[in-house]
Amino acid sequence: MMTITKRRIFAGDRLRSLRKRGTLDQAAMAARLGISVSYLSQLENDDRPLTATILSAIGKAFPLERGQFELDVVTQRFAAVESAMGDPLFSEWAFAPDALARLAETQPLFAEAFVTLHSAYRHAEERLLSADDAMASGVPGADRLPWEEVRDWFHEAGNYIDPIDTAAEALSLPMGDGEADMIARLASLHGIHLIAAGDDTALRAYDRAGGTLAIDPALPPESRRFLLAHQLAAIELAAPIAAVADGADLQSDTARRLLSVGLANYAAGALLMPYARYRAAALDLRHDIDRLRRQFGVSFEQACHRLSTLQRPGARGIPFFFCRIDMAGNITKRHSATRLQFARFGGACPLWIVHEAVAIPDRILVQLAETPDGVRYVQMAKGLVKPSGSYARAPRRYAVALGCEIEHARDFIYADGLDVTSQTGATPIGISCRLCPRVDCDQRAFPPADRAILIDPDRRDVVPYQVI
Structure with missing residues (x-):
C-alpha cells in the first residue's frame, strides 16, 4: 500500500491563498512551517507534493485552515490520529507525522479504533464530571431540573444549531441591523408596534392580543437591540425553532418551552452577528472583543458568547470556552468547544482569573492556565455591571471569561502579553475540587x-x- 506521502497531494493554490490571507510573505510563511523558502516556493508551484510532515506543520500553524488540505479519507484519518496523539495523555510518546501517516494508511481499522477509544476516554471524563455534579447537588440519581436539561442539551449539541443559525443568517441579509430596521420590520410585516414602557416593565413584554411590544427603558442600546432581535426571530423563525425543540430528547414540556426560549435567544445572536460575517471579522480582528462589539452593535457578553458558537462544519472558528459567573462564584452560563469542561454545580476553581475579574468591573484580565491533564489555555476575563435603572434595585454584577488552547494563541489578541512558551508561568487550575x-x-x-x-x-x- 502507498502511504500519504506517495499520494502526491498537490495544493499549491490553497497554500498560496492561505499565505496571502494571513498577509505573510514567503519568508514568514516558511518560518511558520519550519521549512526553507525554496521548498515553500516549490510547494506553491506544485513542483512538490504535500507530505504528512507538511500537513502536520500546517495544522499546527493554522489550526482553523487544516480542513481544506484534507483531501481524502486517509488524510482525514491521519489528521484524527494526530489530533488524538496530541492529548497530553500521550506526552511520553512522540511519533513523527510520517509514522502516523503510515499507520492511517496501512492500518485503517486500528487507526479508527484508536481514535474511537480516545473519544470514549474523553467521554468517560465528562461522565465523571456528571457524577461529581450529582454529588455536589446532594441528590445523586435525581432527575434533572428543566433548566439543567436545556443547559445540557446545548452542551451536547456543541452550542451550534445549524438550521437556526443558517436561517438567522439568511434573515439578516435583506434587512439592516439597526434598531430602527427591526422596529420597522416588526410593524410592517407582523403588525407589532413598540410602545413606551414604564419603569416597572419587564425586560421585554409582548402583548400578542394587542400587537404591542414594550422594552425596559433602563436597558442599554445593545440590550434593546438583542430583545428586538429575539422577538423578530421568535416570529419569523418559529418553524425551525419548533422543529428543533420538538425533536429534542427532553423529559418535560417545561424543558421544551424553556428550550424554545433559548433557541430564540440563540437566533437573536445569530441575527445580530451573522455567521460568515462575524467569523471573518473575528479572525481579522484577532478576536478583539471591544472592536467586535462596536462593529456589530452588541454587548461584551454577547460578542464573547457568539464566538463560542462558531462551530459550523467546514467553517469553524477557534474552539473557545465561555462562561459567566456571579458574585458568589456560581457559573450561570457555560460552554466549551475545547477539552476544558465546567463543573455543572457549584463554583469554579478559585485560581481562575474570572473570580478576580468579577470584583473589578470594566477591566480586562488575562491568564495563562494549565489544567491537571497538562493542556494549557489562554483566557481573558472581564467584570461587568448591568444597571437596574433605579436606586431601589441593585445592579447585576458578574464576570465573563473566554479562552482557547495555546495552539490558537497567535489568533487571540489577549495572548500577546503572555509568554505561552514558559514552562513555569502557567497558573495550575482545576475544574472542581472534588475532581482535581x-x-x-x-x-x-x-x-x-x-x-x-x-x-x-x-x-x-x-x-x-x-x-x-
Missing part, C-alpha cells in the same frame, strides 16, 4: 472524592490535611 488531583493546592476547598487524606495532629499547613 493536585496535592499541593493552597486554595483547595475540600479533598478530591477519589483520594484518601492524611491527618497529622502535629503538623498544620494551609490545608489541614494531606492528599495521598
Whole structure:
C-alpha cells in the first residue's frame, strides 16, 4: 500500500491563498512551517507534493485552515490520529507525522479504533464530571431540573444549531441591523408596534392580543437591540425553532418551552452577528472583543458568547470556552468547544482569573492556565455591571471569561502579553475540587472524592490535611 506521502497531494493554490490571507510573505510563511523558502516556493508551484510532515506543520500553524488540505479519507484519518496523539495523555510518546501517516494508511481499522477509544476516554471524563455534579447537588440519581436539561442539551449539541443559525443568517441579509430596521420590520410585516414602557416593565413584554411590544427603558442600546432581535426571530423563525425543540430528547414540556426560549435567544445572536460575517471579522480582528462589539452593535457578553458558537462544519472558528459567573462564584452560563469542561454545580476553581475579574468591573484580565491533564489555555476575563435603572434595585454584577488552547494563541489578541512558551508561568487550575488531583493546592476547598487524606495532629499547613 502507498502511504500519504506517495499520494502526491498537490495544493499549491490553497497554500498560496492561505499565505496571502494571513498577509505573510514567503519568508514568514516558511518560518511558520519550519521549512526553507525554496521548498515553500516549490510547494506553491506544485513542483512538490504535500507530505504528512507538511500537513502536520500546517495544522499546527493554522489550526482553523487544516480542513481544506484534507483531501481524502486517509488524510482525514491521519489528521484524527494526530489530533488524538496530541492529548497530553500521550506526552511520553512522540511519533513523527510520517509514522502516523503510515499507520492511517496501512492500518485503517486500528487507526479508527484508536481514535474511537480516545473519544470514549474523553467521554468517560465528562461522565465523571456528571457524577461529581450529582454529588455536589446532594441528590445523586435525581432527575434533572428543566433548566439543567436545556443547559445540557446545548452542551451536547456543541452550542451550534445549524438550521437556526443558517436561517438567522439568511434573515439578516435583506434587512439592516439597526434598531430602527427591526422596529420597522416588526410593524410592517407582523403588525407589532413598540410602545413606551414604564419603569416597572419587564425586560421585554409582548402583548400578542394587542400587537404591542414594550422594552425596559433602563436597558442599554445593545440590550434593546438583542430583545428586538429575539422577538423578530421568535416570529419569523418559529418553524425551525419548533422543529428543533420538538425533536429534542427532553423529559418535560417545561424543558421544551424553556428550550424554545433559548433557541430564540440563540437566533437573536445569530441575527445580530451573522455567521460568515462575524467569523471573518473575528479572525481579522484577532478576536478583539471591544472592536467586535462596536462593529456589530452588541454587548461584551454577547460578542464573547457568539464566538463560542462558531462551530459550523467546514467553517469553524477557534474552539473557545465561555462562561459567566456571579458574585458568589456560581457559573450561570457555560460552554466549551475545547477539552476544558465546567463543573455543572457549584463554583469554579478559585485560581481562575474570572473570580478576580468579577470584583473589578470594566477591566480586562488575562491568564495563562494549565489544567491537571497538562493542556494549557489562554483566557481573558472581564467584570461587568448591568444597571437596574433605579436606586431601589441593585445592579447585576458578574464576570465573563473566554479562552482557547495555546495552539490558537497567535489568533487571540489577549495572548500577546503572555509568554505561552514558559514552562513555569502557567497558573495550575482545576475544574472542581472534588475532581482535581493536585496535592499541593493552597486554595483547595475540600479533598478530591477519589483520594484518601492524611491527618497529622502535629503538623498544620494551609490545608489541614494531606492528599495521598
